[in-house]
Amino acid sequence: MYDLIIVGGGPSGSAAGRLAGKRGLRTLLIEKEVFPRYKACGGALSEQAMSYLDFPIPDEMRERDIYGARVHFRGGVIERHKEYRIATLVTRSILDSYLLEEARETGIEIRMGERVVGYEEHGDHVEVYTKDNVYQARFLVIAEGSRGSLKTRIRRRDRMDEYGICMVAEIEEANETIDKYIHDAIDIHFGATYMGYGWIFPHEKYYSVGIGGLTKYLPDPKKTMTDFLHANGFHGQYKLRAGFVPVGGIKRNIVGSRVVLSGDAAGFVDSFYGEGIAYAIRSGQIAVEVISRAILHDEGLDILKEYESICETEFGENLKYSLMLSKLMYRFPGIFFTILTSNEEVIDRFLEVPALKRTYRDYIRWLIPRVPRYLLRQRTK
Numbered sequence: 001m002y003d004l005i006i007v008g009g010g011p012s013g014s015a016a017g018r019l020a021g022k023r024g025l026r027t028l029l030i031e032k033e034v035f036p037r038y039k040a041c042g043g044a045l046s047e048q049a050m051s052y053l054d055f056p057i058p059d060e061m062r063e064r065d066i067y068g069a070r071v072h073f074r075g076g077v078i079e080r081h082k083e084y085r086i087a088t089l090v091t092r093s094i095l096d097s098y099l100l101e102e103a104r105e106t107g108i109e110i111r112m113g114e115r116v117v118g119y120e121e122h123g124d125h126v127e128v129y130t131k132d133n134v135y136q137a138r139f140l141v142i143a144e145g146s147r148g149s150l151k152t153r154i155r156r157r158d159r160m161d162e163y164g165i166c167m168v169a170e171i172e173e174a175n176e177t178i179d180k181y182i183h184d185a186i187d188i189h190f191g192a193t194y195m196g197y198g199w200i201f202p203h204e205k206y207y208s209v210g211i212g213g214l215t216k217y218l219p220d221p222k223k224t225m226t227d228f229l230h231a232n233g234f235h236g237q238y239k240l241r242a243g244f245v246p247v248g249g250i251k252r253n254i255v256g257s258r259v260v261l262s263g264d265a266a267g268f269v270d271s272f273y274g275e276g277i278a279y280a281i282r283s284g285q286i287a288v289e290v291i292s293r294a295i296l297h298d299e300g301l302d303i304l305k306e307y308e309s310i311c312e313t314e315f316g317e318n319l320k321y322s323l324m325l326s327k328l329m330y331r332f333p334g335i336f337f338t339i340l341t342s343n344e345e346v347i348d349r350f351l352e353v354p355a356l357k358r359t360y361r362d363y364i365r366w367l368i369p370r371v372p373r374y375l376l377r378q379r380t381k
């Protein structure tokens with residue numbers, strides 16, 4: 001009997017595993033893939049994400065530190081840089097392996113290449129099934145990412161308008177060429193998809209190029225991606241990979257009696273620009289903070305309900321306002337993206353959000369009253 005079983009070794013499962021090990025919980029983490037495994041991602045690790053880790057990201061993993069953004073919309077382009085770092089770019093397979101090793105170091109058991117196919121909650125424990133084994137634990141954290149189905153016993157399936165689909169390609173290029181294209185900033189193309197955007201991120205000897213948008217409005221993501229690649233001068237044959245992002249906000253059930261959902265499985269992703277690693281890490285940690293109180297301090301099962309309220313307090317507001325911003329922007333794209341790509345202050349302040357210098361709520365409250373003025377200024381130009 002384990003104290004805790006964690007399903008999934010992505011950022012959320014690893015963060016949960018590391019804290020569980022540090023707290024002395026007898027923990028088993030089960031991951032269906034053998035790491036290092038490919039994960040479709042832009043590889044942007046925000047300052048917020050790094051702030052949750054109790055160890056630094058090694059220099060050799062940080063391919064480029066990002067200080068700014070170049071934003072495009074209907075022919076308009078604006079580039080702004082901050083004096084402080086807002087994110088760093090990493091390769092996901094390397095990052096995830098590293099995070100998992102940091103969890104293993106605390107003494108937890110990790111089984112790779114074993115898929116969890118189901119679980120059953122009993123009065124005093126949970127039974128977890130894989131093809132060949134049955135495991136038992138007092139608590140279960142499901143950190144299976146966006147496409148798993150274990151979560152649906154607790155949380156209803158997302159509707160088409162509640163998750164986004166992304167396509168991404170890693171395109172090899174010499175660093176000198178990348179530096180000429182863009183140096184220490186990310187390239188964002190609004191309008192490349194409806195309710196989403198295209199990106200070109202400069203990594204070490206490759207670009208991450210991708211598009212993402214609400215599944216409902218992206219009937220042929222492969223074509224949209226090919227059009228985006230061609231429009232930006234990429235004409236080779238590239239391997240295109242798809243990934244899914246839950247972007248419908250966080251109003252969903254995320255705890256059972258002995259089970260907690262974390263990361264993408266709980267729907268913790270920024271709806272506006274799809275950042276999820278920060279929330280995956282922090283929610284995995286909060287899950288274990290709550291579970292370890294139940295185990296180590298013998299607090300009742302009701303304590304699990306606190307998981308939802310702590311997540312809500314710590315980052316729920318950011319996710320709620322990111323959804324609000326996304327709805328506003330995409331309902332009135334002409335107005336908002338024109339402002340975003342024509343006014344330095346608007347983009348400057350937006351960059352403060354991933355850098356943890358400003359919340360979404362502050363940003364929206366600052367932006368809304370200024371919209372008529374910016375619009376007027378734009379029209380009289």
Ligand SMILES: Cc1cc2nc3c(=O)[nH]c(=O)nc-3n(C[C@H](O)[C@H](O)[C@H](O)COP(=O)(O)OP(=O)(O)OC[C@H]3O[C@@H](n4cnc5c(N)ncnc54)[C@H](O)[C@@H]3O)c2cc1C
Nearest residue numbers: 008010011012032041042043044116145243263264276277
């Ligand atoms: C194309 C794309 C680009 C993105 N770009 C960014 C970005 O630049 N920055 C950012 O912050 N976020 C980005 N995101 C979002 C980010 O990738 C996710 O929010 C993040 O990976 C969530 O972490 P997680 O640990 O919850 O899930 P995951 O990282 O998906 O990890 C889940 C793990 O669980 C394992 N698993 C699943 N089912 C089972 C099972 N039944 N049994 C055992 N193991 C299982 C999987 O193999 C996987 O390793 C992007 C997403 C996509 C799709």
